[in-house]
Amino acid sequence: MSYSQIPKRKSTKVVSSIFMLIILLLLTCCNEVQNNSNKMDPELLNKAEQLASQFLIIDTHIDLPYRLEEEWEDISERTEKGHFDYPRAKLGGLNAAFLSIYVPAKFEGIDGGKDLAESLIRIVEEITADNHDKFRIALSVEDVRNNFNKGIISFPLGMENGTPIEGEIRNLQYFYDRGIRYIGLAHSKSNHLGDSSYDENRQWNGLSDFGENVVREMNRLGIIVDVSHLSDSTFYDVIKVSSAPVIASHSSCRYFTKGWERNMDDMMIKKLAEYGGIIMINFGSSFLDNDFRVGRAEWKKKVKKRQKKNELDEHDEKTQDYIKSTSREYKENKIYVSQLVDHIDHVVKIVGIDYVGFGSDFDGVSDLPIGLEDVTKYPNIIYELLKRNYSEEDIQKICSGNLLRVWSEVEDVSKRIQLIED
Ligand SMILES: [Zn+2]
Structure with missing residues (x-):
């Protein structure tokens, strides 16, 4: 071996090592791509994305106002944090997001609940005033449809927790006038309207007398009653008292989370559907598994x-x-999109296609399934539904048709009650 050969051999060795490394990297990459394409059929995914952009998609529970109250971000641009912003909503095909006006249970019985609700509504009003071409508050089914036709994202408002009513029936008219279109009667604690599923204290064993009057006044005004978070007895009381169909804005099926009262059992889902209501499935991993x-x-x-x-x-x-x-x-x-679709499937199996939709709880839950990380991911749900041979007509019902039917009925009941009063 001549002296001059040594560096040459060395360099050949280095070159061949680098070459091997590149080959290895390429193989790993190809393998990953292959695995992904194995998991998802590109043609079906394309179809799902096309349907997501074509169909009106409604989500009945996004906790954006409280997130922004805690830490402001300009959601007209891509934000660093959170699950919702304009570019991501557009990518996912989301057209109407019920924004949650959430007042924590600690405000029950003290001043401040109504003021906090008011300040959260004002946050949404500011966002829509600054971005009129992107977002608008929607007060009716008609508003949602009109905004959809113009490519504008609707923000209907839903209140989470009846604490801000502060024992005054007239506050319902106040919040109706401020744009609130559903109210979840309680949150983590039982309150002056009724008992919560999370609270061992069942002071009313259902709705309080005042809570019953609140439900009747909500029917009269055209505010949807939301039964998510309520105890089972409160749910059955609501069904007895309400003359309009009700919604569970962000609950899943107890069938998959045995004994956990925050989700709805089969009997409740049947009762809900029997009275024309709807369950909007919560995407949180804890709700699914x-x-x-x-x-x-x-x-x-x-x-x-x-x-x-x-x-x-x-x-x-x-x-x-x-x-x-x-x-x-x-x-x-690990939890996957298919498990969310198992919940949808379960509802369809027990009551049919007309009583289920999306109530993600985005910006409100911290753990989400793989493939459902934020508002860009609705096409993944549609993909899974297509895979299970759901028809386009059925998928459209899940995306928004069912919820709009319920909301229209609530509007009609209100009109009828007010007509009799006149
Ligand atoms: Zn909640």
């Missing part, structure tokens, strides 16, 4: 226990570090 929900709940207990032991605040850096390093445990249980 029991193991995920239990794993997360156990992990949360562990975080709370540690916080208490070390006398730490939930915003403390040490708590946040602990959350980051341990939350992986429960997240190992």
